[in-house]
Amino acid sequence: MFDVAIIGAGVIGGMIARELSVxxxxxxxxxxxxxxxxxxxxANSAIVHAGFDAKPGTLKARFNVEGSGMMERVCAxxxxxxxxxxxxxxGFGEEDRKTLEELxxxxxxxxxxxxxxxEKEELHAMEPGLAEDADCALVAPTGAIVCPYELTFAAVxxxxxxxxxxxxxxxxxxxxxxxSGKDAYYTVEAKDxxxxxxxxxxxxxxxxxxxxxxxxxxxxxxxTPRRGEYMLLDKTSGNACSCTIFRTPTKMGKGIxxxxxxxxxLLLGPTSVNIDDKEDFSVTAEGLDRxxxxxxxxxxxxxxxxxxxxxCGLRAVGDTGDxxxxxxxxxFFNAAAIESPGLxxxxxxxxxxxxxIRDSGLEMKKKxxxxxxxRAYHWFRELDKEERNKVIAKEPEYGHVICRCENITEGxxxxxxxxxxxxxxxxxxxxxxxxxxxxxxxxxxxxHIVKMMAEFMGVPILSLTKKGxxxxxxxxxxx
Ligand SMILES: Cc1cc2nc3c(=O)[nH]c(=O)nc-3n(C[C@H](O)[C@H](O)[C@H](O)COP(=O)(O)OP(=O)(O)OC[C@H]3O[C@@H](n4cnc5c(N)ncnc54)[C@H](O)[C@@H]3O)c2cc1C
Numbered sequence: 001m002f003d004v005a006i007i008g009a010g011v012i013g014g015m016i017a018r019e020l021s022v023x024x025x026x027x028x029x030x031x032x033x034x035x036x037x038x039x040x041x042x043a044n045s046a047i048v049h050a051g052f053d054a055k056p057g058t059l060k061a062r063f064n065v066e067g068s069g070m071m072e073r074v075c076a077x078x079x080x081x082x083x084x085x086x087x088x089x090x091g092f093g094e095e096d097r098k099t100l101e102e103l104x105x106x107x108x109x110x111x112x113x114x115x116x117x118x119e120k121e122e123l124h125a126m127e128p129g130l131a132e133d134a135d136c137a138l139v140a141p142t143g144a145i146v147c148p149y150e151l152t153f154a155a156v157x158x159x160x161x162x163x164x165x166x167x168x169x170x171x172x173x174x175x176x177x178x179x180s181g182k183d184a185y186y187t188v189e190a191k192d193x194x195x196x197x198x199x200x201x202x203x204x205x206x207x208x209x210x211x212x213x214x215x216x217x218x219x220x221x222x223x224t225p226r227r228g229e230y231m232l233l234d235k236t237s238g239n240a241c242s243c244t245i246f247r248t249p250t251k252m253g254k255g256i257x258x259x260x261x262x263x264x265x266l267l268l269g270p271t272s273v274n275i276d277d278k279e280d281f282s283v284t285a286e287g288l289d290r291x292x293x294x295x296x297x298x299x300x301x302x303x304x305x306x307x308x309x310x311x312c313g314l315r316a317v318g319d320t321g322d323x324x325x326x327x328x329x330x331x332f333f334n335a336a337a338i339e340s341p342g343l344x345x346x347x348x349x350x351x352x353x354x355x356x357i358r359d360s361g362l363e364m365k366k367k368x369x370x371x372x373x374x375r376a377y378h379w380f381r382e383l384d385k386e387e388r389n390k391v392i393a394k395e396p397e398y399g400h401v402i403c404r405c406e407n408i409t410e411g412x413x414x415x416x417x418x419x420x421x422x423x424x425x426x427x428x429x430x431x432x433x434x435x436x437x438x439x440x441x442x443x444x445x446x447x448h449i450v451k452m453m454a455e456f457m458g459v460p461i462l463s464l465t466k467k468g469x470x471x472x473x474x475x476x477x478x479x
Contacts, residue, residue, distance in 0.1 A: 002026045002165075003362065005188055005198035007172050007212050008205035010041035011148065011343055012335050014155030015350035016202055020357070021162035023364040028196060029156065029164060030188060032171035032208075034468025035428045036421050037152030039206040041343065042431065043281075043313030044228070045257060045270060046148045047244055049341040050087060050140035052107025052115060053254055059323040061110045063345035063352070068142060070347040078154035079376025080147055081262035087143030087244040088118070088127070090298060091136045099248040100138045107140070114141045127241050129299045143244055147262050148343050149431045153421060154374055155346075160420035161371050168424065169468070170194060175201065175215040177331075184330060186216070200331045200357060207278045207316045209324075209336035218328040223337060225278045226315040228270025229287035233306045234439055238264040240302050247298065254340065256294045258302065263434065266302070268295050270313065281312045308439060315339040325349060327356050377419075377432050380412055402452075403445040405438020413449060417456050426450060427467040450474070 004020055006013045009031035017029050029036070048071045054061035075082035091100050100117055107115045118126065120135045160166055167190075174189040189195045203212040210223040233240075244259040250272075259267045271287040292304050318324050318337025323345070327333050335353050338345070358364050376382075380391065380398055391411075392399035398411030416423045416432035423429045426436070429449055436442030436449070450473050454461040465471045 001185060002028045002196060002198040004028075004200045004202060004357065005030055005186070005196055006202040006204060007188065008032075008039075008203070008209070009036040009152075009156055009166065010039045010204065010206055011037065011152045011155065011346045012041075012206075012338050012349060013202070013204035014152050014159065015346040016204060016335060016353050017159035017164045018155045018162075019350040019354045021159040021164045022366055022370050024367055025362075025364065027159065027164040028198070029159070029166045030170040030172055030190070030196065031166065031168050034168055034425055034465065035423065036156045036166070037149050037431070038467070040313055040316060040339075041152045042149040043230075043311055044148055044340070044343055045230075045259065045267065046145050046261060047087065047257070047259065047344070048082070048144035048146050049344045050107065050115070050143045051110045051112045051341070051344075052103045052138065052140060053249060054110065054341065055321075056106060056109040058321075059325055060341060060345070063323065063348040064341040065111045066348035067341070067345040068144070071144065071146065071344065074347045075146060075151065077373045078151070078158055079374050079379070080150045080154050081378065082144060082146045083262050084142070084144040085243055085260060086139065086141045087246060088123070088137040088139050089246045089248060090123070090130065090134045091138075091248060092131075092133055093135070096248045097136055100136060103138050103249075107138075112140065112142065115139070127243060127245065129240050129301055130245075131298055131300055134298070145244060145259060145262050146343070150377060151343070151346070153377070153432060157420040158371070158374050161374065162367070166421055167194070167196070172205070172212060172215070175212070177217075186331065200333065200360075200362060202333045202335060202353060202357075204335040204338070206338070207314055209316065209334065213328070213334060213336065216329070216332050218332065220328070221324055221337065222319045224317045224319070225275050225280070226317045226339070227273045227275050227280070227287070227312055228315060229283045229291065229312045230267060230269030230310060231288060231291055231304065231307045232261075232309050232311070233266040233268065233303070234308045235264045237266040237303050237306045240266050240299060245298065247294065256291055258295055258299055265308075268302075268304070274317070275314075278314065281314065283310045283312050309441060323349070325352060325356075327360055331360070333357060375419075377412070377416065380409065381407070402448050403433075403435035403438065405440050405444075406434045408433050408435040408445075410452065413452060414456065417453060423453075425465045425468055425471075426453070426473060429453065446473075
């Protein structure tokens with residue numbers, strides 16, 4: 001019997017598990033996919049928003065500002081890439097200036113520090129690549145960028161290092177409550193028939209959090225998927241700007257942005273279109289055209305031809321206009337409708353959910369042997385030549401480069417298969433190490449990685465998938 005079962009291991013479920021794993025509790029994370037962080041948490045803009053966008057008084061505003069203040073420390077503890085590069089909302093003309101002034105006022109009411117409006121000369125000195133007629137901008141020096149999937153892996157991994165269990169390919173399909181009062185508990189049944197029992201459930205199932213609430217008998221909200229398409233440019237375009245550059249927002253969101261990533265690429269997007277299908281991750285020609293047109297308008301010299309990949313993330317948009325974080329019935333907690341700024345808010349949401357659980361009566365005693373930190377996936381890459389040579393002398397696999405584009409070694413790939421939460425498929429290795437993320441997108445190193453994984457895991461090559469669910473890398477032997 002678990003004290004808490006968390007349904008959905010994205011950044012929200014992972015952060016909640018990490019927060020709860022400080023205490024003497026038996027915790028499990030139930031994840032439908034073959035790895036953690038495969039939902040919105042791996043396909044987003046990766047921005048730690050300063051907090052001027054959300055409506056004052058909402059949970060979004062509160063947790064955005066709290067989370068933005070916590071993020072640098074959390075990333076340092078968890079070995080996650082983070083950079084305080086600042087963000088600007090660029091204005092063209094008087095209408096935009098009015099919007100910027102409103103955002104400034106809203107940001108101040110939300111408690112965002114250091115916000116101000118920069119005039120043309122300062123703006124162009126900050127970002128020389130901006131279009132000539134950009135004439136003012138809201139500047140948020142506390143804005144930052146982070147690696148969102150590393151954050152998710154690290155939060156889940158840190159919770160596991162502290163005893164939390166992770167059940168993959170566990171798609172919760174049925175929730176039943178037994179007993180009442182102090183003795184009451186839930187049984188969660190997966191699609192494949194596996195069952196677990198838990199006294200408390202946290203619903204952090206992203207796009208499907210409405211279905212999970214429904215299963216528990218408190219389905220009071222609906223989630224609509226909102227598509228966001230992106231283009232990722234290679235590192236030759238990575239220094240087109242230093243800040244994250246937004247246009248003035250609309251009611252559909254914060255608009256298309258231009259942002260460096262923590263790994264030195266340039267990210268363009270997202271689009272914003274409500275759709276019906278929660279599994280439709282397609283990237284459309286129309287969406288990409290819209291991104292290119294807007295980027296050309298704002299930063300005409302960005303080379304959109306240096307695109308190396310495009311992808312789509314789906315925002316889990318609730319029907320209340322705010323995050324839905326509550327305790328609608330005994331032992332059942334929602335952390336639902338966590339659209340943007342959910343990534344930024346994640347540490348603050350986790351702290352709040354832990355408080356809700358404690359307030360509901362669960363005894364939470366701190367562990368004596370809690371592990372607060374974790375080694376970064378990229379520790380080897382950050383060493384100088386002399387330090388690398390010392391590592392290679394002890395562990396020769398760090399001297400063998402597998403991914404030539406990103407310069408990733410066999411040692412780093414093995415680490416991704418060994419460290420919590422272990423990579424179980426090819427994309428799992430890619431997201432943890434960056435092997436296959438460079439210009440050739442895995443054309444060279446992909447087959448090596450498949451072979452290494454099969455050998456390490458002791459499974460046939462034909463059983464390995466790209467991204468779970470039947471996406472086999474090889475279908476038969478040819479010679
Ligand atoms: C296009 C886009 C841009 C964004 N940009 C930003 C940004 O720049 N900054 C920011 O702060 N936020 C941003 N966000 C928001 C942020 O990405 C999300 O708020 C955050 O990732 C939500 O995390 P989550 O854990 O709730 O959801 P998810 O990451 O979607 O995780 C939910 C998990 O639940 C699992 N699940 C679903 N159903 C079941 C089931 N039945 N049983 C078991 N598991 C299940 C899923 O497989 C998934 O892993 C953006 C989002 C999008 C889509």
